[in-house]
Amino acid sequence: MAGNWKMNKTIAESVSFVHMLKTAVSDVKDVDVLVFPTFISTNAVYNEVKGLNIKVGAQNLFWEEKGAFTGEVSASMLKDAGCSYVLIGHSERRQYFGEVDKTVNKKVKAASLNDIVPIVCVGETLKEREENTTFKVIKKQVKESLSDLSQEEASKLVIAYEPVWAIGTGKTATPQQAQEVHAFIREIYSQLYKNAADKVRILYGGSVKPDNVSELMKQSDIDGGLVGGASLEVESFIKLVKYFKN
Ligand code: 13P
Numbered sequence: 669m670a671g672n673w674k675m676n677k678t679i680a681e682s683v684s685f686v687h688m689l690k691t692a693v694s695d696v697k698d699v700d701v702l703v704f705p706t707f708i709s710t711n712a713v714y715n716e717v718k719g720l721n722i723k724v725g726a727q728n729l730f731w732e733e734k735g736a737f738t739g740e741v742s743a744s745m746l747k748d749a750g751c752s753y754v755l756i757g758h759s760e761r762r763q764y765f766g767e768v769d770k771t772v773n774k775k776v777k778a779a780s781l782n783d784i785v786p787i788v789c790v791g792e793t794l795k796e797r798e799e800n801t802t803f804k805v806i807k808k809q810v811k812e813s814l815s816d817l818s819q820e821e822a823s824k825l826v827i828a829y830e831p832v833w834a835i836g837t838g839k840t841a842t843p844q845q846a847q848e849v850h851a852f853i854r855e856i857y858s859q860l861y862k863n864a865a866d867k868v869r870i871l872y873g874g875s876v877k878p879d880n881v882s883e884l885m886k887q888s889d890i891d892g893g894l895v896g897g898a899s900l901e902v903e904s905f906i907k908l909v910k911y912f913k914n
Pocket residue numbers: 672758830834835836837838873874875876894895896897898
């Protein structure tokens with residue numbers, strides 16, 4: 669269960685959140701708990717949860733190792749700050765910052781090389797869904813974002829299906845709609861990397877909330893959630909992590 673905090677929370681707020689979270693989820697064994705603060709809070713959050721069952725990730729990275737790339741952060745720098753995961757190609761990055769499948773692919777490789785698990789985001793817009801091009805769009809995103817990986821890299825990464833029309837809108841995909849696309853993603857993935865498709869984890873994101881999480885997680889190809897709004901309040905995020913008790 670991954671909480672994408674997007675551009676929210678100061679360093680103090682981020683640390684205070686995980687301080688409360690760590691006690692509440694200390695008994696959780698079967699769910700990987702991940703939080704994605706802003707770059708500047710990652711290290712402070714990591715120091716608060718080091719060695720515990722909460723892992724820290726970043727929301728982006730740049731594929732070069734170092735150099736004159738003003739404003740960017742490399743995979744090795746994220747590793748140094750304590751990040752073990754990184755979100756790549758989130759629809760907000762595609763929409764506002766010009767991220768495309770080709771750059772997503774470079775970032776996936778840089779993350780893998782530095783032993784950081786990439787969570788690669790794909791998803792169609794409302795227009796694309798209405799035009800019945802969802803599967804075509806998803807196929808292109810999966811193939812191009814995830815090309816030329818080793819079998820090992822391919823089995824370790826995580827894919828997040830986030831229909832753009834469901835993000836921050838309160839409109840969740842129905843469990844059936846989500847399952848249909850998840851199964852399709854696994855199928856495409858199996859064509860690319862035969863043995864990795866069973867191992868790859870596919871998260872659903874888009875208005876996941878404590879009251880709809882259980883139905884979504886029951887679907888056979890939904891392996892977890894990538895949550896924005898409902899991950900910002902600690903009580904709500906705890907409920908999501910403990911969804912099996914809902
Ligand atoms: P919401 O849960 O706020 O819809 O955001 C989803 C998301 O973009 C997670 O990455």
